[in-house]
Amino acid sequence: MNIAVIGTGYVGLVSGVCYAELGNRVYCVDKDPAKVETLRAGGIPIYEPGLGDLSIRNAEAGRLSFTTDISEAIIEAELVIIAVGTPPLPGGEADMRYIEAAAREIGDAMNGYKVVCVKSTVPVGTNERVKAIIASRYTGAFDIASLPEFLREGTAVQDTMNPDRIIIGADSVQASDLLTELHRPLTEQIIVTDIRSAEMIKYASNAFLATKISFINEIANICEKVGADVTEVAKGMGLDKRIGASFLKAGIGYGGSCFPKDTKALIQIAGNVEYDFKLLKSVVEVNQMQRYSVIDKLYQSLGSLSGKQIAIWGLAFKPETDDVREAPALEIIERIIELGARPKVYDPIAMENFRSMYDHPAIEWCTTAMEAVQDSHALCLLTEWKEFTEASLQEIEAALAEPVLIDGRNVFDMAQVRDSGLAYYPVGRPVQYIERQYV
Ligand SMILES: NC(=O)c1ccc[n+]([C@@H]2O[C@H](COP(=O)([O-])OP(=O)(O)OC[C@H]3O[C@@H](n4cnc5c(N)ncnc54)[C@H](O)[C@@H]3O)[C@@H](O)[C@H]2O)c1
Numbered sequence: 529m530n531i532a533v534i535g536t537g538y539v540g541l542v543s544g545v546c547y548a549e550l551g552n553r554v555y556c557v558d559k560d561p562a563k564v565e566t567l568r569a570g571g572i573p574i575y576e577p578g579l580g581d582l583s584i585r586n587a588e589a590g591r592l593s594f595t596t597d598i599s600e601a602i603i604e605a606e607l608v609i610i611a612v613g614t615p616p617l618p619g620g621e622a623d624m625r626y627i628e629a630a631a632r633e634i635g636d637a638m639n640g641y642k643v644v645c646v647k648s649t650v651p652v653g654t655n656e657r658v659k660a661i662i663a664s665r666y667t668g669a670f671d672i673a674s675l676p677e678f679l680r681e682g683t684a685v686q687d688t689m690n691p692d693r694i695i696i697g698a699d700s701v702q703a704s705d706l707l708t709e710l711h712r713p714l715t716e717q718i719i720v721t722d723i724r725s726a727e728m729i730k731y732a733s734n735a736f737l738a739t740k741i742s743f744i745n746e747i748a749n750i751c752e753k754v755g756a757d758v759t760e761v762a763k764g765m766g767l768d769k770r771i772g773a774s775f776l777k778a779g780i781g782y783g784g785s786c787f788p789k790d791t792k793a794l795i796q797i798a799g800n801v802e803y804d805f806k807l808l809k810s811v812v813e814v815n816q817m818q819r820y821s822v823i824d825k826l827y828q829s830l831g832s833l834s835g836k837q838i839a840i841w842g843l844a845f846k847p848e849t850d851d852v853r854e855a856p857a858l859e860i861i862e863r864i865i866e867l868g869a870r871p872k873v874y875d876p877i878a879m880e881n882f883r884s885m886y887d888h889p890a891i892e893w894c895t896t897a898m899e900a901v902q903d904s905h906a907l908c909l910l911t912e913w914k915e916f917t918e919a920s921l922q923e924i925e926a927a928l929a930e931p932v933l934i935d936g937r938n939v940f941d942m943a944q945v946r947d948s949g950l951a952y953y954p955v956g957r958p959v960q961y962i963e964r965q966y967v
């Protein structure tokens with residue numbers, strides 16, 4: 529199948545490369561010439577495990593090309609996939625300007641029947657808007673379809689090649705047949721539904737996963753007060769098939785380019801039809817507060833933060849990605865600086881992205897994990913990179929000026945921590961017990 533993918537971000541690039549891997553001929557378009565140049569030279573503008581090799585292999589096989597010219601990309605395409613960004617506007621609603629611009633450009637470049645589908649996460653009714661925009665510029669026949677994307681950053685290639693399900697929202701047999709044929713090699717679980725339901729499935733899925741995270745974070749906060757261990761609680765809950773074990777890891781709140789934006793967008797979508805989505809509003813509020821649990825623990829352990837040096841391990845919103853959009857580290861570091869402390873930060877991959885989003889003279893940018901820890905008054909682990917989870921507690925303790933370890937991701941083994949001299953502050957585990965022993 530000949531496919532054009534508009535937008536070569538985390539979704540567009542991964543999808544384009546994976547469709548090529550399935551044997552399709554894929555043209556990826558981006559309006560950013562620097563990205564296209566990097567891709568043409570065999571590079572990858574994002575960090576995503578496994579993507580680079582796959583991209584090079586398919587480009588060399590002649591199945592994958594990159595261009596800034598949408599007409600070149602869609603001239604032979606049967607399927608055009610829109611995968612541009614839908615970032616949040618200040619009020620929380622999704623910014624549709626990139627989708628609408630892409631629809632206009634597609635409309636101008638159409639040269640025959642094609643199926644145009646929207647993979648970006650978009651409010652209900654967007655596909656109809658895209659159809660209207662294209663129809664206002666192209667009078668020939670075409671179909672539209674919604675094809676929501678469920679990949680996770682860090683495991684995007686694996687998720688794309690092994691999806692739990694494919695959702696196709698279509699109002700024509702040609703569109704649903706074409707998309708079914710494309711995805712058949714990946715899974716039997718292909719759900720064909722109407723366009724509006726497909727658009728809603730994406731937001732509802734992300735909102736539900738975010739709800740699970742905020743729920744377990746609140747349970748964790750209660751566990752801390754009653755002396756229970758949230759990791760045991762989550763294990764016990766997760767064995768109930770009706771609940772499921774995934775997305776029950778307590779931590780410092782969800783971040784990333786999706787959950788924060790999509791929860792707020794769904795609240796807006798509901799608000800637009802005069803529905804007050806109270807549950808989701810609480811999910812967002814709990815998530816915001818959870819980030820500050822790290823600051824509370826710093827206070828608990830150090831008293832005033834003024835003049836203190838705080839090591840930060842992890843800037844990316846999750847491991848195995850360079851994406852720092854809505855990373856909890858941003859608000860935590862800002863707050864640490866406001867309180868008069870000096871953060872010494874380290875992340876194996878996301879330093880550059882973080883620094884271009886937020887820089888401050890109080891921040892010391894370190895080149896190794898242990899450099900950040902050296903002589904700091906506390907270490908805060910914010911992202912569970914393997915390098916951190918495998919770190920030696922003895923080395924950490926020896927390097928710190930005060931033996932305070934705030935583990936925002938519950939990565940360390942409690943028995944090992946007990947054998948160390950560290951004052952350990954995990955999430956939702958019996959902090960007081962450890963404090964009594966070691967502080
Ligand atoms: N990142 C994820 O993990 C993920 C997962 C599922 C769904 N989504 C959704 O997919 C969409 C894309 O997300 P992303 O993270 O890949 O975004 P991104 O910001 O990483 O990439 C978007 C790309 O589109 C390009 N672009 C914008 N307008 C264009 C145009 N008119 N023509 C050509 N290129 C254009 C930009 O230059 C950019 O490279 C969003 O709606 C997002 O919510 C993202």
Ligand SMILES: O=c1ccn([C@@H]2O[C@H](COP(=O)(O)OP(=O)(O)O[C@H]3O[C@H](CO)[C@@H](O)[C@H](O)[C@H]3O)[C@@H](O)[C@H]2O)c(=O)[nH]1
Pocket residue numbers: 649677678679680681682734737741774775776777778779780781782783784785786787790845846
């Ligand atoms: O039990 C958990 C699971 C995740 N997180 C946090 O939640 C955030 C999001 O993690 P994850 O879902 O793994 O990554 P994303 O790449 O943001 O993927 C989500 O957002 C994408 C964009 O819409 C969807 O496609 C995916 O299905 C959905 O999982 C991260 O900050 C994680 O640290 C937790 O705190 N506890």
